[in-house]
Amino acid sequence: MALLALPHLIPHRLRRNHRRNQCRCCSSSATNEGSTAVVWFKHDLRVDDHPGLLAASKHSAVIPLYVLDRRILSRYTTDTLELAIIALEDLRKTLKKQGSNLMLRYGNAENVIADLVKEVRAHSVFVEEEVEYHLCNVLDGVKKKLEGVYLSGEGKPPRIVFWQTPFYESQSLTDLPQSWEEFKKLKLPISLPVPAARFSSPGSELQWGSLPTLDDLKDYLKESLCEKENNWREMAQASAERVLMERLGNLKESSMEPIVDGSLGKKVDNSAFVTSKRDTVGGGNETVLNALAGYLRCISYESGMLLIRPGASFFKLFGPVLCLGIVSRRSVHYEAIEYEKERNAGFISPFGYSAATVSAATDTVRSMEWYYLLALNRERIDEKRLAIRIWRWKGYLIQYTVVGNEGPAVLLVHGFGAFLEHYRDNVDNIANSKNRVWTITVLGFGKSEKPNIIYTELLWAELLRDFMIEVVGEPAHCVGNSIGGYFVALMAFLWPALVKSVVLVNSAGNVVPGYSLLPISRERRVPFGAQLGARLLLFFLQFNVKKLLKDCYPVNPARADDFLVTEMLRASRDPGVVMVLESIFGFDLSLPLNYLLKGFEEKTLVIQGMKDPISDPQKKVALLKELCPAMVIKQVNAGHCPHDEIPEEVNPIICEWIVKATSDDQEELKASSSQQICHIKEIADKWRKKTTKKMWRRVALLSPMISSSSRSLTLNQAASGLKVGESFATDIIKPEERILPPKEKAPFITFVLGGPGSGKGTQCEKIVETFGLQHLSAGDLLRREIAMHTENGDMILNLIKDGKIVPSEVTVKLIQKELESSDSRKFLIDGFPRTEENRVAFERIIRADPDVVLFFDCPEEEMVKRVLNRNQGRIDDNITTMKKRLKIFNALNRPVIDYYKNKGKLYTINAVGTVDDIFQHVLPIFNSFEQLKESSHVNPQSHLGPSLVENSS
């Protein structure tokens, strides 16, 4: 990339002092005497133009906080992490100069913030609003948690104040036209940046935390992910181009670096650049603003970038710092316009800016703001189902949806010029057949962002890869129409681990007999004339969209309806659309489908509309049949978009395919695991002959979870669970069903049962304090899945909302993970087993029995009263769900209680009375176990009251 010399270090501030706006949310001059505010920084790593900080400065003391929350940081590339660390260091320095500091704390934001609020008795928490789905959920979690925080002496919980940095001066940002043309007609004035806030720090001693290094952060993030997640993330480190070259065997010849996620390299000393290529700006707010001043004045810089594309320089240089909020969009706009005025004696020409750099900067921030507004105002196509979510990919806003709670994952990818809504009549239908369906509007289309970059098939494949890794989180059946089919085939070629099967619906891409590799062109430039070509094409498409669309729907032209036409026209007027169209002239689809899908044929379904006006379907089908006989080909009577033209015919084809592909997959898995088992069995056989006795001893030693009385039984269960009729099963247990890792002693397990609100959690806290057991609350583990948006998160949320029981497999696996990763040997498992199925699953997977089962017996009306007063912001603590929970508890938990009663392990405790009184009845139960006494923090006397505790043994 040819970059001209941007001054490394702007020696003096070129920017003038400017008149600064007053923040709308903080125009009142009244201060909140004696009160403390927490300002939670996320993607607003600056002091300058920070409305939240300004509003918070009305409090007597302000604590600026940055939470090192894995859910947020794990979505950053290594480069972004590095940039964030540099910005945090600078932010801390700036705050220190003002006599304040930046607090850095690790953990989930809700816990960190609630703890801090309690510690400093804060009255308010200020936080910038978000549009990204996963961040909105984090914010929601914090809000709910704060609703349950009551500080003694305060009548109400601390308030959470959401703030924005409005780019436009508008009364409402949520009621704006969805068309860029219409929006521009409003001529909304652009708001001015607000001045940096001045505020005081709290007087008390606080732990401010230390700044992590990049390695610290990487290790911290790695810890939270399982092996598969870490492997997947690793996969995302290499660019599509690099993987492609590797797959094609050309890597040695090419000295190229990954395109997207290269490491930043050394920060260039005394400069605003953070890359040795000098193509990314980083640092604190002051550094970035100075770099901006330099950029604007260095007009030759942008003209140098003309080689790539006019206007592209700005986002390349400043995009990452804008995404981290080190500088605000409106500050950039303000600086650019001030410079333009400076050049022209205070005059702004109505015919455009005199400096290309000013146009590049203002166009970029206006475009970013436009897509932010579209994200903020995202509609729901259908109020009930297709709620649009936002995902940020490398700083760009991408729209997607997910529907369905169970079954295999399916990804739907649209074609050129279309958007996720093109699957309007497929999503629900496929989801209703027990699938979980994700649909995405890829970068450059629909209401997803259209940045000024070079669009290539590899860029789109990378986008899909990252969507699979970050959002879907598991391999999926990938369906693609038109160019979307090509992207999916490319993904299967480059990252086969992400793709379970491929469904090509009138896919772009050739089928070439006797294909031999041609060198792939590495330099991706916009071909000469592409810009003009794209403009003409856009004009032509806008003029003919209705007709062109109808041509694509020859059998059912009514489906090419106003909804599609209007949305296509709307998108065609979005900023940046011409650049997307230019890609048509630069695509490289030279790798044919039969080459990309070699080895994947059995996992490929081709749905071909035989009346496609765009390609020659007869020829394509004939070639596919000849060259890829293992592919399943369904010819249908439709045009280029059969999924939308005849959904009633295409949906069942896709659903049946998924069922078949999933069962094939399982067969394959079974085959490979039984092969593995046979292999292991062979080895074990040999081994057994040699050392049978020794092995048995080892087996016994390796099975701490097997209590002495049931050792042989459990081993047999383990063996039969593996369908291996041998008793040396310990070494060949499937990884997901393995028993706990070897530790010297079998752990002590207590199950804590009781209806909702019976006080299980409260008593567990006291037991932990006194006897040092590790507390595992099944409900908390499930809620954590929801908060972390794991693959089961949505499903769990829906069940908990309805008071229903989550499938045992899910809950037990969560408990298993905790047990295995803990150093403790004494566990208090709270809210489990809720059902006989829970109990059996625990025995099957964990292969252990509890030592003690506590049952807190509480009358229903008391439980209802407590739950409705619990006030922890739990979604299920309302009267409607509570009624359902009680019903389910009575129906399903009673048999479990009876089971343990019969086994003589049940201790029933009357749960009415004060917390301490009830605990007095818990104490003697635990005191009677020698292994618990070792770590008991007190030496409690037994106050066992026969009427209150009943041991059924």
Ligand SMILES: Nc1ncnc2c1ncn2[C@@H]1O[C@H](COP(=O)(O)OP(=O)(O)O)[C@@H](O)[C@H]1O
């Ligand atoms: N003995 C008690 N008397 C009155 N309120 C209680 C008692 N024990 C717990 N609570 C309150 O009742 C609510 C439910 O208790 P919790 O321990 O969360 O129940 P569970 O874990 O059984 O759902 C909480 O708000 C808790 O503070």
Ligand SMILES: Nc1ccn([C@@H]2O[C@H](COP(=O)(O)OP(=O)(O)O)[C@@H](O)[C@H]2O)c(=O)n1
């Ligand atoms: N073993 C379990 C425990 C909880 N849950 C779910 O989690 C919800 C809350 O459980 P919890 O133990 O946190 O709360 P309480 O119902 O005890 O107050 C239950 O209503 C179930 O929906 C489950 O499905 N299986």
